[in-house]
Amino acid sequence: MHVNKISKKILLSGILVYLFLYIPLLLLIVYSFNDSRINVGWVGFTFKWYSVLFNDTQLIDAALNSVFIALIASSISVVLGTLAGVALHKYKIPVLSGLVMIPVAAPELLVGVSLLLFFLLINFTLGTASIIFAHIAFCLSFVTISVKTRMHGMDDSLIDAARDLGASPTNAFFKVLIPTILPGIIAGWLMAFTLSLDDFVITFFTAGVGSTTLPLAIYSMLKMGVTPEVNAASTIIILCTLVLTSLSTKISPQLFK
Amino acid sequence: MEKTISVRKEKLVLSLPPILYLITLFLIPTLLMVLIAFRQPGDYGGVASLVTYKAGHTSINLTLDSFRYVFSNSFIWKLFVRSLFFSLLTTVLCLIIGYPLALLIAKSTKKYRDLLLLLVIIPFWSNFLIRVYAWMMILGPNSALSKLINYVLSLFGVASVNLLFSSFAVVICLVYINLPFMILPLYANLEKHDNSLIEACRDLGGTNLQSFLSVTIPLSLPGVLAGCGLVFIPCIGMFVVPELVGNNCSMMIGNLIKQQFLQTMNWPLGSVTSIVMTLAVLSISLFVGFISSKSGGLKYARK
Amino acid sequence: MRIIKFCIAYFLFLGVNLSYAVDVFNLYTTSNYITDSTVRDFEAQCNCKLFLNYFSDPQEMSAKISAGATGYDVIIGTGYAVEDLYKMGKLNSLDLANIPNIKNIESGFLHQKFDPNNSFSIPYAYTPVFLAYNKTQLDKLGIIPNTWAVIFEDKYLKKMKGKITVFDSQRNVYAAALLYLGKDPNSSNLKDLDLARKLITHASQYWSRYDSTTYYRSLLSGGIWLAMSYSNDLYNTLQDSKKAKLPFEIAGVLQREGNMIELDNLVMPTSVKNKQLGYLFMNTVLKGKNATSLGLETGASIPNLLAIAQLPTSITQVDWIYPKNMQKIFGFIAYPPKIRILVNEEWTEIKMECHQACYIK
Numbered sequence: 001m002h003v004n005k006i007s008k009k010i011l012l013s014g015i016l017v018y019l020f021l022y023i024p025l026l027l028l029i030v031y032s033f034n035d036s037r038i039n040v041g042w043v044g045f046t047f048k049w050y051s052v053l054f055n056d057t058q059l060i061d062a063a064l065n066s067v068f069i070a071l072i073a074s075s076i077s078v079v080l081g082t083l084a085g086v087a088l089h090k091y092k093i094p095v096l097s098g099l100v101m102i103p104v105a106a107p108e109l110l111v112g113v114s115l116l117l118f119f120l121l122i123n124f125t126l127g128t129a130s131i132i133f134a135h136i137a138f139c140l141s142f143v144t145i146s147v148k149t150r151m152h153g154m155d156d157s158l159i160d161a162a163r164d165l166g167a168s169p170t171n172a173f174f175k176v177l178i179p180t181i182l183p184g185i186i187a188g189w190l191m192a193f194t195l196s197l198d199d200f201v202i203t204f205f206t207a208g209v210g211s212t213t214l215p216l217a218i219y220s221m222l223k224m225g226v227t228p229e230v231n232a233a234s235t236i237i238i239l240c241t242l243v244l245t246s247l248s249t250k251i252s253p254q255l256f257k
Numbered sequence: 258m259e260k261t262i263s264v265r266k267e268k269l270v271l272s273l274p275p276i277l278y279l280i281t282l283f284l285i286p287t288l289l290m291v292l293i294a295f296r297q298p299g300d301y302g303g304v305a306s307l308v309t310y311k312a313g314h315t316s317i318n319l320t321l322d323s324f325r326y327v328f329s330n331s332f333i334w335k336l337f338v339r340s341l342f343f344s345l346l347t348t349v350l351c352l353i354i355g356y357p358l359a360l361l362i363a364k365s366t367k368k369y370r371d372l373l374l375l376l377v378i379i380p381f382w383s384n385f386l387i388r389v390y391a392w393m394m395i396l397g398p399n400s401a402l403s404k405l406i407n408y409v410l411s412l413f414g415v416a417s418v419n420l421l422f423s424s425f426a427v428v429i430c431l432v433y434i435n436l437p438f439m440i441l442p443l444y445a446n447l448e449k450h451d452n453s454l455i456e457a458c459r460d461l462g463g464t465n466l467q468s469f470l471s472v473t474i475p476l477s478l479p480g481v482l483a484g485c486g487l488v489f490i491p492c493i494g495m496f497v498v499p500e501l502v503g504n505n506c507s508m509m510i511g512n513l514i515k516q517q518f519l520q521t522m523n524w525p526l527g528s529v530t531s532i533v534m535t536l537a538v539l540s541i542s543l544f545v546g547f548i549s550s551k552s553g554g555l556k557y558a559r560k
Numbered sequence: 561m562r563i564i565k566f567c568i569a570y571f572l573f574l575g576v577n578l579s580y581a582v583d584v585f586n587l588y589t590t591s592n593y594i595t596d597s598t599v600r601d602f603e604a605q606c607n608c609k610l611f612l613n614y615f616s617d618p619q620e621m622s623a624k625i626s627a628g629a630t631g632y633d634v635i636i637g638t639g640y641a642v643e644d645l646y647k648m649g650k651l652n653s654l655d656l657a658n659i660p661n662i663k664n665i666e667s668g669f670l671h672q673k674f675d676p677n678n679s680f681s682i683p684y685a686y687t688p689v690f691l692a693y694n695k696t697q698l699d700k701l702g703i704i705p706n707t708w709a710v711i712f713e714d715k716y717l718k719k720m721k722g723k724i725t726v727f728d729s730q731r732n733v734y735a736a737a738l739l740y741l742g743k744d745p746n747s748s749n750l751k752d753l754d755l756a757r758k759l760i761t762h763a764s765q766y767w768s769r770y771d772s773t774t775y776y777r778s779l780l781s782g783g784i785w786l787a788m789s790y791s792n793d794l795y796n797t798l799q800d801s802k803k804a805k806l807p808f809e810i811a812g813v814l815q816r817e818g819n820m821i822e823l824d825n826l827v828m829p830t831s832v833k834n835k836q837l838g839y840l841f842m843n844t845v846l847k848g849k850n851a852t853s854l855g856l857e858t859g860a861s862i863p864n865l866l867a868i869a870q871l872p873t874s875i876t877q878v879d880w881i882y883p884k885n886m887q888k889i890f891g892f893i894a895y896p897p898k899i900r901i902l903v904n905e906e907w908t909e910i911k912m913e914c915h916q917a918c919y920i921k
Contacts, residue, residue: 014361021380024391038780038800080275087271096272099279109494110535118286120628137282209586209631210611218386223773224591234387241383300897301648302626332913398783504769506914521904522623
């Protein structure tokens with residue numbers, strides 16, 4: 001009896017929080033159909049902002065650029081992060097475990113600004129390449145953590161068995177270890193991909209010529225004056241997030257555990 | 258013998274690439290920034306040359322000026338205090354709002370749990386700029402909310418207020434974009450709780466409230482701390498939110514750093530400010546970590 | 561097997577993305593400063609893709625370029641910013657023989673003090689800096705903002721507390737203060753600058769925020785009544801407000817103490833990949849029809865004789881787009897480096913410090 005009473009209170013406050021989370025997003029979506037350039041008050045229903053959006057080559061370029069950067073950065077960081085994760089599971093390497101924790105614990109702003117200084121001082125052209133290098137650096141840590149967590153629950157004797165049966169270290173690594181920790185690797189890759197796709201602060205400081213990503217483009221739209229095109233873009237992004245999130249819970253449920 | 262060599266080789270092969278990468282892209286840039294903090298600003302941005310020759314006299318241009326400037330200017334301290342205050346307020350609000358939801362998800366049956374969790378993750382995965390923009394619309398002077406609030410205020414004879422471009426807007430946006438960071442670790446912790454403990458508390462005659470206060474809350478402390486850290490740390494360095502929805506009186510330390518690097522081009526000053534900010538965040542986290550490990554130890558001792 | 565398929569799909573995708581990268585010409589400018597028709601005109605001639613990179617403040621641009629950001633082919637930047645860049649050796653000298661359309665430019669805008677022979681900069685467009693306001697509200701208060709006093713004097717400020725924005729630009733705010741004080745708006749005299757600083761510090765408690773990019777939205781929404789403004793922004797705002805049927809009227813006015821103009825120039829950074837393409841770009845945007853479309857679509861003031869002849873009088877007669885009394889119009893001159901560092905720090909302090917008594921407001 002008592003249990004029910006408490007859950008009701010929790011249920012009610014839970015619903016309120018969900019409303020708090022979703023009402024702003026719903027409003028955003030509704031106003032993407034508003035027939036008013038300055039988007040002050042509801043004027044009428046229109047699809048025109050979506051056609052504006054699909055003809056906005058700058059924004060589409062930015063979105064493609066984001067995906068391109070995220071694919072490369074997440075893939076490279078998966079390789080490095082898997083190595084680090086395996087190394088940290090097998091051996092005690094204080095240097096590495098310390099280094100891996102920096103991007104997780106340090107404020108993003110510090111990372112972004114110091115990378116900006118670094119690239120400028122070594123005369124490295126700011127652009128897509130500098131963004132990719134920067135993204136790998138922070139994605140790596142998250143992959144490492146994901147792989148390490150996966151290995152934690154793994155039976156080490158598998159590798160030993162493979163070695164005893166005459167497999168070379170390389171063979172044991174690729175044929176036994178990697179397939180066993182594959183879910184961890186995929187989860188890490190997904191996480192790295194999303195983090196890279198979504199990153200604003202570090203990208204903002206390391207971006208340069210011709211390397212506008214989607215978050216940067218949205219930021220400059222917000223700063224330079226918004227039209228409902230931003231709402232339309234946001235709606236599409238929210239929809240993509242919805243699909244991707246549902247898919248990735250299917251692919252790799254451990255991501256959310 | 259052969260085995261130790263191959264072990265060492267494997268250790269090297271596995272750990273060297275990530276170590277080298279992280280040293281190049283994290284450690285060296287951070288150290289560079291520390292070095293720059295002691296240099297003089299260049300005439301046209303950047304830093305002045307380290308060594309100058311003037312009339313046969315060589316001088317090395319290292320200085321503590323930037324440190325002196327940061328520590329002696331009250332406006333910078335006010336910015337720090339305001340940033341800490343906003344971040345703390347945000348963390349507390351996130352905790353108050355997030356706790357019931359995390360509890361709800363943790364207590365719901367398996368059937369609904371994944372869905373409820375997904376509903377928290379979706380807004381979390383859509384870019385934070387979009388979420389800030391949503392509030393820019395809600396708080397705008399022509400929105401229903403603004404009109405309602407100003408109508409109520411006018412009933413009491415209070416002059417109308419701007420909701421957008423205020424510290425209020427900054428804190429709301431900070432709470433909104435950081436809330437999932439609080440809910441997820443809290444949920445992860447609450448989910449693991451053993452219900453039998455609560456039942457035991459009940460059997461001993463405790464009320465719901467008592468069992469909540471004496472069992473659930475203490476057990477969830479690690480989750481609370483993790484959530485608070487995940488909210489507090491990104492908040493401190495935030496510059497986008499005050500820039501987009503704040504006014505003259507809601508600038509944070511991140512805005513100063515951005516200004517120093519991207520507008521006034523005073524790298525040494527920007528470096529010092531960033532370093533002080535990072536040290537502040539680190540010392541707060543270490544302090545909280547220390548306190549929690551102490552209290553955690555106590556708890557186990559009592560058991 | 562599935563993994564292999566995934567990898568193949570993935571690398572195909574990468575390939576598509578890489579082949580997508582054709583020859584790109586990078587322009588660095590503020591947003592809404594080049595028209596689509598001009599972009600198409602240039603792309604047809606150069607057989608390349610014109611990529612627009614935006615900055616929100618001229619200082620942000622010169623900060624990035626002077627710090628060593630490279631890769632831009634042409635930059636459109638305001639006078640004092642390009643002057644600094646040239647002194648730092650970040651800009652190429654121009655061979656005007658490659659830009660025959662320079663003859664279209666009004667002679668009054670060539671030969672600026674910072675570049676008397678146009679050896680590195682070509683005027684592109686300009687905008688006066690003046691006050692835009694909510695006429696309905698200010699009429700109610702009986703304020704006519706034809707003087708800079710309205711953003712500096714208590715008797716005006718008290719009536720409009722929290723309803724004013726000024727630019728997030730040290731040069732523009734200091735220039736307005738110096739003009740109000742009757743000084744040279746480019747003064748680097750420490751006494752003058754100190755007077756300006758005190759004036760701004762005092763007035764800033766009544767200002768809402770520093771905003772040079774979204775202030776016109778605030779004007780349209782009615783949240784702001786008085787805003788330091790550029791002509792092209794106000795022009796577009798008026799176009800929008802006609803369609804939106806606002807319950808109030810928005811207007812603009814020049815100040816009697818004088819106004820600054822920001823003259824934006826085409827410059828070619830040393831990092832340009834192909835000089836000839838750079839010249840082609842400059843020559844293309846100076847064509848009469850392209851300059852005309854810029855004036856028509858963005859409301860920017862155009863120093864181009866062919867364009868002025870083509871533009872309707874409803875634009876050319878507007879005082880705050882094409883000021884008639886050029887005696888009261890001033891251009892910016894770059895500060896000496898030491899003064900710039902000093903004033904920048906003062907400005908940072910003004911901007912970051914909250915001068916209002918109430919902390920949370």
